[in-house]
Amino acid sequence: MTPLSALLVRDMRLAVRVGGGALMGVLFFLIVVTLVPFAVGPDLAQLQRIGPAILWIGALLASLLALDRLFAADHEDGSLDLLLMGRAPLELVVLVKAAAHWITTGLPLVLVTPLLGLFLNLEPSAIGRTALALLLGTPALTCIGLVGAALSVALRRGGLLLPVLVLPLTVPVLIFGVAASSAPAAAPATALMILGALTLMSVVLGPFAAAAALRHGLE
Amino acid sequence: MALIDLANPTRFLAFTARVLPWLAVATAIAFAVGLYLSWFAPDDYQQGATVKIMFIHVPNAWLSMAVWAVMTLASLGTLVWRHPLADVAAKSAAPLGAAFTFLALLTGSLWGRPMWGTYWVWDARLTSVLVLFLMYLGVIALWRTVDDPTRAGRAAAILTLVGAVNLPIIKFSVDWWNTLHQGASVIRIGGPTIDPTILRPLLVMGLAFILLFVTLHLAAMRNEILRRRVRTLWLMQAHAAQGA
Numbered sequence: 001m002t003p004l005s006a007l008l009v010r011d012m013r014l015a016v017r018v019g020g021g022a023l024m025g026v027l028f029f030l031i032v033v034t035l036v037p038f039a040v041g042p043d044l045a046q047l048q049r050i051g052p053a054i055l056w057i058g059a060l061l062a063s064l065l066a067l068d069r070l071f072a073a074d075h076e077d078g079s080l081d082l083l084l085m086g087r088a089p090l091e092l093v094v095l096v097k098a099a100a101h102w103i104t105t106g107l108p109l110v111l112v113t114p115l116l117g118l119f120l121n122l123e124p125s126a127i128g129r130t131a132l133a134l135l136l137g138t139p140a141l142t143c144i145g146l147v148g149a150a151l152s153v154a155l156r157r158g159g160l161l162l163p164v165l166v167l168p169l170t171v172p173v174l175i176f177g178v179a180a181s182s183a184p185a186a187a188p189a190t191a192l193m194i195l196g197a198l199t200l201m202s203v204v205l206g207p208f209a210a211a212a213a214l215r216h217g218l219e
Numbered sequence: 220m221a222l223i224d225l226a227n228p229t230r231f232l233a234f235t236a237r238v239l240p241w242l243a244v245a246t247a248i249a250f251a252v253g254l255y256l257s258w259f260a261p262d263d264y265q266q267g268a269t270v271k272i273m274f275i276h277v278p279n280a281w282l283s284m285a286v287w288a289v290m291t292l293a294s295l296g297t298l299v300w301r302h303p304l305a306d307v308a309a310k311s312a313a314p315l316g317a318a319f320t321f322l323a324l325l326t327g328s329l330w331g332r333p334m335w336g337t338y339w340v341w342d343a344r345l346t347s348v349l350v351l352f353l354m355y356l357g358v359i360a361l362w363r364t365v366d367d368p369t370r371a372g373r374a375a376a377i378l379t380l381v382g383a384v385n386l387p388i389i390k391f392s393v394d395w396w397n398t399l400h401q402g403a404s405v406i407r408i409g410g411p412t413i414d415p416t417i418l419r420p421l422l423v424m425g426l427a428f429i430l431l432f433v434t435l436h437l438a439a440m441r442n443e444i445l446r447r448r449v450r451t452l453w454l455m456q457a458h459a460a461q462g463a
Contacts, residue, residue: 147377147378147381150258151361151374151377151378152361152364153378154365155364155365156368161360161364164353164356164357164360165360165361165378167353167355168350168353168354168357169354169381169382170380171346171350209377209380209381212298212377213374213377216298216370216373216374216376216377217370217373217374
């Protein structure tokens, strides 16, 4: 097994076994989606209109939760230093960790979206569009969050710094994600394509920025 | 004395101590001329005298983006060329940029109420400038959260470079989307479309605000250098007390 695939398997195992793992993100997603009808009222027509937006904000916040564990846990026990000194390029290492994060956090969110779409009275076509948009957009959320996680890795009292740094950068993904989810049959493709472009850009550029942040921040 | 000599903090302090009073006077004169020209500029045939908010709103908006560009150059200085004063420049510029962005949003909002009928609208220009304001606050938060100024400087440099992608989005937002905010009328292909009687006060006020930024920025950089010296002295004192 190559070192990078070993790292992927290790990260996935850690994410699933330690600290609630994938199900914690799903549970948070479920709680957020449940809270919103309490706040805005149970009017089904209104919930149907804002449903995709609620699902996207829930997915965004749930992704954000697992991000600070991404590098901080490895920093605390010293494995991050080993990764920095290893032969594999740091950018690839970071990309592999992002992949592990997405598979264990982003993908379960996408899989549970149809169930939550039912709670929000979304039409089956809307559920399908939202799930597809989330599938396309959650990697972008992971890779953008990667940069914030790398910047705040060595902070003792990071607290809310990570969301403060990451959320403004995820605004385009949110805008086009909701547009792709709630677009009528007329022009769903444009928003989806821009969303795909954002994902491709962040998957390529995010690891470089995150690797630079790790190198400079841990000297 | 070559420009590179200014990279030495002591020489920089000496240089700015000589230059700042002149810059301050130049800023005051530019504002006096600009405000005089703005006061006596003609009223717009549609907006009346309300158009004169533009003479404050537009320079603030220009500077909000220009300051992030200055921070981006300073970040390159930190990461690529390891310039000693680059992170001092970036740290000093951030609160100034946040202030200009806030004033741009505030004056724009006050202008929007009589003109558009609303204080706020979620169109592309206003939203992207609000996101810029949030990013300014994020960079300032990052500076304050990391103790060591040098490490904070490198982290903030990376964040600034990542955030620089917002600048073209703001500039071209009125072209790419259907916005309530009007399109570009000064910095555009084909030259400005504003009448010279209104363009001239606008450009003078723009110059005044640029001089204001340069003056405040150099003053803030002086303060930051002195602040770091105080911190070093504290650390030395604490270390000596510990060793005794």
